[in-house]
Amino acid sequence: xxxxxxxxxxxxxxxxxxxxxxxxxxxxxxxxxxxxxxxxxxxxxxxxxxxxxxxxxxxxxxxxxxxxxxxxxxxxxxxxxxxxxxxxxxxxxxxxxxxxxxxxxxxxxxxxxxxxxxxxxxxxxxxxxxxxxxxxxxxxxxxxxxxxxxxxxxxxxxxxxxxxxxxxxxxxxxxxxxxxxxxxxxxxxxxxxxxxxxxxxxxxxxxxxxxxxxxxxxxxxxxxxxxxxxxxxxxxxxxxxxxxxxxxxxxxxxxxxxxxxxxxxxxxxxxxxxxxxxxxxxxxxxxxxxxxxxxxxxxxxxxxxxxxxxxxxxxxxxxxxxxxxxxxxxxxxxxxxxxxxxxxxxxxxxxxxxxxxxxxxxxxxxxxxxxxxxxxxxxxxxxxxxxxxxxxxxxxxxxxxxxxxxxxxxxxxxxxxxxxxxxxxx
Ligand SMILES: NC(=O)c1ccc[n+]([C@@H]2O[C@H](COP(=O)([O-])OP(=O)(O)OC[C@H]3O[C@@H](n4cnc5c(N)ncnc54)[C@H](O)[C@@H]3O)[C@@H](O)[C@H]2O)c1
Numbered sequence: 001x002x003x004x005x006x007x008x009x010x011x012x013x014x015x016x017x018x019x020x021x022x023x024x025x026x027x028x029x030x031x032x033x034x035x036x037x038x039x040x041x042x043x044x045x046x047x048x049x050x051x052x053x054x055x056x057x058x059x060x061x062x063x064x065x066x067x068x069x070x071x072x073x074x075x076x077x078x079x080x081x082x083x084x085x086x087x088x089x090x091x092x093x094x095x096x097x098x099x100x101x102x103x104x105x106x107x108x109x110x111x112x113x114x115x116x117x118x119x120x121x122x123x124x125x126x127x128x129x130x131x132x133x134x135x136x137x138x139x140x141x142x143x144x145x146x147x148x149x150x151x152x153x154x155x156x157x158x159x160x161x162x163x164x165x166x167x168x169x170x171x172x173x174x175x176x177x178x179x180x181x182x183x184x185x186x187x188x189x190x191x192x193x194x195x196x197x198x199x200x201x202x203x204x205x206x207x208x209x210x211x212x213x214x215x216x217x218x219x220x221x222x223x224x225x226x227x228x229x230x231x232x233x234x235x236x237x238x239x240x241x242x243x244x245x246x247x248x249x250x251x252x253x254x255x256x257x258x259x260x261x262x263x264x265x266x267x268x269x270x271x272x273x274x275x276x277x278x279x280x281x282x283x284x285x286x287x288x289x290x291x292x293x294x295x296x297x298x299x300x301x302x303x304x305x306x307x308x309x310x311x312x313x314x315x316x317x318x319x320x321x322x323x324x325x326x327x328x329x330x331x332x333x334x335x336x337x338x339x340x341x342x343x344x345x346x347x348x349x350x351x352x353x354x355x356x357x358x359x360x361x362x363x364x365x366x367x368x369x370x371x372x373x374x375x376x377x378x379x380x381x382x383x384x385x386x387x388x389x390x391x392x393x394x395x396x397x398x399x400x401x402x403x404x405x406x407x408x409x410x411x412x413x414x415x416x417x418x419x420x421x422x423x424x425x426x
Contacts, residue, residue: 004079020079021072023053023094024086028176030065031057035089035176039069042085048073068094084169088118092173099124099171101144101164108157114141115166117153118174119378119399124151125171135351136377138399142166157344177378177402203406204413207383208420210359211246219358220248224372225313226365227255228387228410230269235260235313237414238363242316246421249353250317250324251372253365254291254332254339257300260313261336262290291334300338325349329367350375359383364410366391373400385413 004020011017030036043050054068071086073079083093102111119138123130126149133142133151140153144164151166159165166172214221229238241247259269267274271283280286297303304310304318317324327350328341340346354375362369362384369384373395376382382403384392392405406413 004076006076019072019074020076021070022079022083023068023070024083024091025066025068025094026089026091027066028064028090029058030067030090033176036065036067039086039089039091042089043069043071043082046073046082046085047078048082080168087169087172088120088174088176090120090174090176093170096125096173097170098126098128099142099144099166100168101146102167104159104161104163104165107161108159110141110156110159110165111167113167115169115172116140117142119376120177121175121377121379123173123175124166125173126151130173135355136379137351137375139374142172155347158348200406200408200413201416203383203404204416205420207361208417208424210381211241211361211417211421212424214248214359215245220356221246222249222251222354222357222360222372223247224251224360224362224365224368225256226252226363226368227259227269228364229256229313229414230259230263231272232364232409232411233269233274234411234414235263237411237418238313239311239316240418241414241421242313242320242322244421244425245320247317247322249357250313250322251350251353251368252324252326253329253368254326254335256365257314257326257336257338258287258291258333261294261300261303261309262287264309264312264315265290265293288333291336295334295337298337300336323353325353327368327371347371347375354380361385362395363414366394370395370398370400373398373403376400378402385410 004022007019009017026036026039040050049072051070052067053070056066058065071082073082104111117138117140119136121136122133124133124142126144126146131149131151133153135153137153140155142151143154144151144166146164211221213219225238229235263269263274266286268280268283268286271279271286273280293308294300294303297306297308300314301318304315309315326336326339327346328335328339332339340349357380360376360380360382364386369391373382382400383406384395384403385406385408386392387409389407392403395403
């Protein structure tokens with residue numbers, strides 16, 4: 001619990017009322033990004049009160065605003081809870097102190113009261129200096145190396161006894177993504193709403209522009225894809241994107257790779273002919289026979305090297321040295337030998353592979369979209385394409401609020417995206 005200003009008021013009947021207060025400040029695009037109303041709402045919802053001590057609202061579009069508030073709560077614990085909640089919106093106490101560190105007492109768990117991270121860029125105060133937290137990720141703790149003056153997000157499972165972990169919110173500050181995100185480093189459509197009724201061509205053109213920018217070396221693209229990419233007959237579109245250098249990293253599960261390879265071996269996806277759309281006799285066995293053949297080869301890259309696998313998404317990844325990670329799930333047949341079946345190990349590998357990703361395109365997978373969304377910092381632009389609006393909504397509800405949703409069938413989406421990129425390439 002932090003030290004707050006304590007006041008005692010005496011009532012007319014001799015009763016006394018104790019309250020605890022702290023002054024906080026907020027700056028940036030706090031009005032048009034709706035950060036100030038959110039902070040005021042958090043304070044009152046959590047049982048506190050506020051007085052606006054000072055406010056300065058910018059007049060022009062790019063002007064920043066500033067507000068200083070006195071927050072009061074009936075108990076110090078209530079005030080701590082409020083300060084922690086508003087801290088996630090970038091509100092910081094005026095009187096700052098260094099962050100508080102407690103050594104982890106066991107492997108694989110934080111000390112009680114640990115600071116729980118958001119996906120927003122965060123700084124922590126060490127010996128009076130504000131230091132940027134590395135590997136920003138939601139739902140982690142922060143491990144500090146006092147000697148090196150560094151701080152980084154660490155998932156619970158990676159904590160080792162003796163690690164210095166931040167507890168409480170003191171000495172931490174968050175920089176929420178606001179309208180600032182429209183700067184030169186972003187893709188320009190961060191703040192578009194999720195809707196099935198928006199002109200899709202505009203969003204597709206924005207995505208194409210983002211991909212071209214990355215291809216020019218100004219970013220790195222992660223594609224997360226589900227098996228509907230193959231089932232709907234759009235694997236050639238994704239293969240083209242990989243071949244032409246528009247994909248820098250691919251994340252998927254066993255199913256995307258399996259059905260892609262099934263199409264290469266048998267011309268089917270889940271036993272359905274990709275040519276005439278009808279089912280093939282004993283086609284339901286094709287994906288198992290495909291997995292078996294790759295397991296016999298030892299890996300997907302061995303199968304490419306041996307000439308066993310000669311086309312498709314996974315083939316293009318191997319040929320063009322695009323790193324991929326296939327994360328396992330309880331539904332998997334086989335699985336393919338490349339699938340990482342230990343979920344924690346898969347998360348670790350994914351963290352390593354996303355370190356410099358700037359743009360993420362998620363297509364037709366709820367499981368992997370949400371999993372990857374949880375790992376990405378909020379500054380990474382995310383587009384999620386799915387036929388079901390609930391997938392996009394779930395992603396945003398679980399903290400990946402920067403996601404732009406496109407509710408559509410993946411096949412026409414990828415076809416139009418490739419058409420746009422082909423015109424530009426020409
Ligand atoms: N045989 C197997 O080994 C096997 C089979 C299926 C899934 N799996 C695994 O299970 C896990 C979950 O699979 P998942 O990601 O496919 O399931 P999921 O339910 O998480 O996601 C499927 C998504 O595809 C969307 N979708 C379906 N058709 C679409 C279309 N035409 N256009 C756009 N979106 C469309 C759905 O709305 C849904 O959001 C994965 O790890 C996968 O590899 C394994």
